[in-house]
Amino acid sequence: MTATYGPATADEVYSSAFEPPVRGPVRKIVFSALDLWCAMTGGLLEMTTSGDVVVRRRSDDAEELRIAGGASAASLPLLERVRNDLASMSPDQFRAEWEIG
Secondary structure, eight states: OOOOOSOSSGGGTEEEEEEOOOOOHHHHHHHHHHHHHHHHTTOOOOSTTEEEEEEEETTTOOEEEEEEEEEHHHHHHHHHHHHHHHHHSOHHHHHHHTTOO
């Protein structure tokens, strides 16, 4: 009989998600105004739909890693890679791979 003393994979310790970037009120207004201008000139709403890939500890929801992802569609491969690493690596391996202090 073998005993397991810690989590086998990093996804038991961490969760990952696509979250809006951290912006102050002035930056939110500026990015919204730029998006409105882009939309009026035939562009896309890319600034307010951008986000970050965020890894949090499950125990206390503290942020461990934030990676600027850009537009949500462009961030999907990055989020998928993070989730694959969480599912296949030990917590120590994941912290080393992503340089989490």
